[in-house]
Amino acid sequence: MAELLVWPVLIAYGEAAVAYAGELRGPGRYGRFGIWGVRIGWLAQTALLVVQALSADGFPWGTWAGALNLLSWLVVSAYLVWGCHPRYRLVGLGVMPVAAGLLVLSFAGGGTGVDKAAGDGWALAVHAGLMLAAFASFTLAAATALLYLYEDRRLSRRDTGLLRLRLPSLEGLERLSVRAALAGLALLSGGIVVGLAWLDVDGLDAAMSVTVAIWAFYGLALVLRREAGLQGRRLAWVLVAGAMLVAVVLPLTHFAS
């Protein structure tokens, strides 16, 4: 049952990604189809998660593949908060391929099925939930920062089609990416606290070191923004780099250990 729900999700997310790519070619024509793909896919994925939660004895997303499934749902959920607004729809151009990719990896690793043996108690559920929500926020921040860099490039190159394909303003995009990064940092802090307080921790392993490094990275970036005027293109690149760090280093250290 759970496995059957994966296909509608993948088809809907794929359709959304293609529609957003089409929006770049024909402004105003395909964006609305994209947002419907996101909505339908998100509903199907929510149903998938509900089936997994009801079928498992405990927290069903404790494996790396299961975590990617939940992360992709959280990424799309965070996007839906803004993505319904027509001017922010194209953030989906960065978000939807990432979400679909995460789900494909999860599917390949068996993270979309039902594991009745899963379960390590509420502390792991809260810890993993907070960490994954934090990474979803960082992903959204990076997707928005990429859109910022794209729009900045169009403005710098004096693209004549600038006002035909209306993206969010530069300041609007920066505001959104900073808010997403702030939310991610708060969620990450919560996840670290829960992990340290309630889970069995045997010293500082590689995964924990990387997690703390990520926390410090985003914390520093946000402090520099406030105190030293880190903004514009430089801030956007920093947020993209942060997401790369999360996407590449953390899974390697966390699930390899």
Added chain:
Amino acid sequence: MRLALAGVSHHRAPLELRERVAVDIATAGALARELSSRQAGEHETVVLSTCNRTELYLAADDEESLAEHADRALLALAGPAAEALAPVAYRLADESAALHLFRVAAGLDSMVPGEGEILGQVRDAFEAGAPGPLLDRVFRMALHAGRRARVETAIGESPASIPAAAAALAQQVFDRLDGRRVVLVGAGRMSELTARNLRSRGANVTVVLNRTLERAESLATELGARAASLEELGASLADADVVVASTSAPGLILSADELAATVRARRGRPLLLVDLAVPRDVDPAFAAIDGCFVYDLDDLEGIVSASLAGRRSEAIEAERIVSEEAERFRAWQASLAVVPAIASLRARAEEIRAAELARMEARLGRLPESDRDAVDTVTTQIVNKLLHLPTVRMKEAAVTPDGVLYADVVRHLFGLGEESET
């Protein structure tokens, strides 16, 4: 009912002729009322007069000479220029006239497709005019078509002038312009228009810099800004968000060699430099600084051309909407042809029902009041239910070429218009 239109527009009539028949909204209203007076033939009338067109819309019951009447009224408005106006005036009737009005309301007949003013002008003309059932319907449908074209397509979204493009660019950088600081360098006409456009979107013009302080003061007073000489340029740049430059100086006024350090000190805080001068006032080298965007006249003209091309491609979709609305109008107007037949049929049925009840009065009279009411209600319901489907079918058939035939058949079958046999 018939609809007639006589008018002149920018498509065929030059400005010298259009201005002869242009009237303000009060005069348009008075003219409409005059044409709808009893002496003038009691026509429904609306006069639409804008920069690009003057059009008279008349409606009346099956009057063959309605188009001529509209034409005469338009030429009378032109006075001595009537002879020159006649060859360039157009005359349309019924569906063609309605379709034309829908296109006008949607901005499809304008010089700049989708321009924003026309919908309000159509509404004002309608409200000031003397419409009756037909013009009321056709103008309401036109306003609906105009709104749909703007909501369902992007025909009116992109800027169609250099000042509007500059202001839209500022919004693309800063989102809302409320409280944004605008610095004007030079007090020319283009920078004034751009400043007014930015102000209309919430920006504050803080200072007007000019070589001659007198000219700067005059413009600054109008814009609620401060006037200063060009020596203050560096200081003004430090906290500006948008700079609009349009001096007639022969060389660069904002030189990167002199001012780059000031702009770099903003640490990436966005700055939009709009250069409307020829030769240019702003050094293109500013574009290399993080957060600094430089647009000259060619860039803005390129953006306006692209957005006009976009409007033209959106116009295809808007034409589809207008055609849909015109089709709805045609169906409504066609349904008017069967209305008399439907009314006669219902009247005849009611006549029969009332007569039958009267014939039975001797027996029904003995019943209690409540039972008599029940009989009355039941017979009314039977008549309504019997006539419901024929009524619907006749209205549906009215929009087809055989619509009138259906009405004639009903008249014949039920003997409508013949002497009652009951």
